[in-house]
Amino acid sequence: MTQTGASRNGLPVEVHHNALLQLLTNSLILSHTTPYLSCYDVLNLAATSRAFRYLVYHTPQVFRHVQLSNVKAAQFSIDGIDRGGETWRNVQVDENLTEDDFYSGPLRGIFSSLRRQNILQDVQILSLDGLSVTAELVHDILVDPSFSVRILSIRDVKNMNERKLRAALQYACRESRPEGTPRLRGLYVFGPKEPAPELLLKPPPPVPVRKAAIPAPPVAKAWNTRSKKALKVALVEAPEPWYARRGDQFPPRISSEWAFTLMACHGIIAFDTVLCTGPRHLNSPAWGTVNIDALNAADVPHYGVATHSLGGCASCGCAPEGWTVWGEDNLATSREPNERRTSGSAISEVGRFPLLAPPPVHSSNIKAAMCPTGQPVNPRSCFPSSTTGKREKACFIPRCFNCLRDRYCNGCHRWWCETCYTGPWATSPGGHGGASNTGADLLLGVWNELP
Template sequence: MASGVVEQQHTRDLSGTSDSAPPDLLYLLGNTLILHQTTPYLPISALLNLAATSRSFRDLLQRTPGVFRHLDLTRVKTAQFDVGAIDHGGEVWRNVQLDENITEDDFYSGPLRAIFHSIRRRNILQDVHTLILDGLSVTAELCNDILVDPSFRVRILSIREVKNLNEPKLMQSLRFACRRTRPDHMPRLKGLYVFGKKDAPLLPPSAPAAPARQAKTARGAAISSGWNHKSQHALKVSIEREGDDWYHCKGRMVSKSITEGWAETLHACHGVIQFDSVLCTGPCHRDSSAFGTAPLSPTRAADKGCRAVAQFALGGCASCGSAPEGFTVYGETPSADLPLLAPVPLHSSTVKSAARPAPDADGSNGNGGKPKFVPRCLECVRERYCFSCHQWWCELCYQVPGHEDAVAAQLVHVVDETNGLVDHEIAAFEPQKIKTRKITRSCWECESNCFDCIANTQKICIACGGGYCIIHFDGSTLTLCDWCSASRGRRVRELY
């Protein structure tokens, strides 16, 4: 019916009877290209309200494939969960008296299950291929239903920074879904965002001007709010210009602590489900192509060969420009070894589009035509990475001072391992003479930095002679510490 209305409108436009009248909304949305490019930006409530306006809009939205393909519930008020503990002595939630019969999953996943039940009755749930639940109350049982329930056909799921998630249970569900004896074409889920940060919300519009009678009292607040808004906008633009994470933005990509078991889960799901992180490729891991070609640090000597989730995206070594295991290169590395990139794609529900980095303005991708990075875990960059300038030194170019004894102990029994090393390979990574330490930590709040960055941030006060950090000592200047700057040049510290 919607197509008939569109054809009649198109006929009237061609006949010239309504040349002066602008095309209506139904005529514009009747174009499939415009409809598919518009609907991902609208919340589901707006689409349902539009479908309720007339029969033509309802037929157009419900009968056109792909309208409800992208479902973002982070902006839905009924999906928010602001309730504390379960037992509040009979507190009423959703007009239901809480008692001992309600399960933990029913309580914490209640808002989302109510929404899924509603859209299932409207025959919408089976059309959802991209589901975003960032920051909401999501349980492991709900994720398991999304994996195995036939009514769900989700291909890309985002559960970053969710609440009430039992990660060990989620790992168990993922491993079972990706088992070798799984049914054909299962699981339907192909991409999972779980390690990164949720996408930043859009900046709200600036507040309107205060009334004239409140101008004097609100002038300071308005100025502060305006500058705050401008700085947030400038920061957002600056971040967007840096490019995609992992490939263009170097540094820590995963800030959350990694729960034990995720590395084995990523290995078990390899080739079936992709994540927004990958396994570390450092030479201390047995699955690495460089395993055994570089000495292990003392912290990893006890558990050498174990897997770990990559938390850092690095460039080439500051000395040799490469890495013992090589780079992860988009277009050359197998697609199953590439991380999903944020934000979640709007106009596609495939892992191929979610893992594709955006090209630069000149189409060069910034790294010789192909974007690349080195994925490393925290232990593989410990005392080798500068958290300020993002420089790092690989195991073949730099041996951390004080680790020579541990490396020598590894050379004694490395031939007995099953990694196939021979004598000339062992000699390739014998400890070299260490001249100076490259990474150290000079500030309690700062991470480990190189000496060039330390010289730019750690200063000596010309008044009292004490050392201070210009980043974490609020009120300090390039020449005076925070105490001397606040006391306007007092040169003697009072202990009491």
């Protein structure tokens, strides 16, 4: 057999050239492979042959997940744009430009190209983290029928007017909205974006070594390499927000005006945070069950955005409003986190459970974006196996800063609920809220327990 008839590995040249095409023809392999490729790589694959072009452009799963954060054409650069009349990335830079056209020019040019190629309608998970995104562009994604985005990530974006963004979200979720709108079901906006993979895997700068230094033995060098890799993986894998990571979830303070937007979008659009369920707020199941006069809550707004994830109270082990447990329909007061709840009214999962970072890659289902690690997406349809027994439930208590003031330790993440600790203004032990000790006694007791 000649060299032209067979390749070096013994396979015919025709089979060798078409092996990748035959592999990607399997829709399951294609849908699980393309989300890990950039748009640039996918389009280059489509340009190799007519067969690949047909496969890429006629398979909706290929462009279901689109991440533009690492696309060079989507980056916003202000170098050399002051010269009037210059064409800059599909936007005419002159005096007729609006502020939205100027700041969203790169992304609008990309969306226009995807729309012409009939790709934009297949995008269901869109990541624009760190790019120049305006509120008007998000408004178009919400109401324009050419978009089919169900999960959108706009964390750490530039040139965003939050007031206009809140207005766009409230308008899209108004009661008089058309049926079936908005298509967006999840929005990542408060948390930080994930670091780029090239930054995580970038090797440290080499350390100069003297000529007289003795080289390390091969065994020691191998163990050093393995230790560095293990340490790097441990640093990259951060605890899961809300359910595993306690304390403050968002270092920058969130404006209290977002609470009304979350109320307007409740049951329609989920965010990477939820409303605070403390008894000071009207949406809390414990509203009216705690004497708020002892909480000094005159300046607390009616609604609040949760910024902290808590465990049980350091005294009673729970909270007046109960736990937020994944998979349970009811938000009722419970003294144990794994206790089955039978009372309370059913509340929509969209708005009760936060979206967990990073955004899902293979599924645009909103439940997949909210599901904690190790938990089933549909808990009610799953039964515990006979070997493992009852599955441990994932739960947390969401609170805002106003509902934790003077009753939370940032170091050990211990806190005291309104029933157990009413503050230093309590008149006497066992006074308001049924507290058994004064605030000073509680703090002194915990201080003595610390090593």
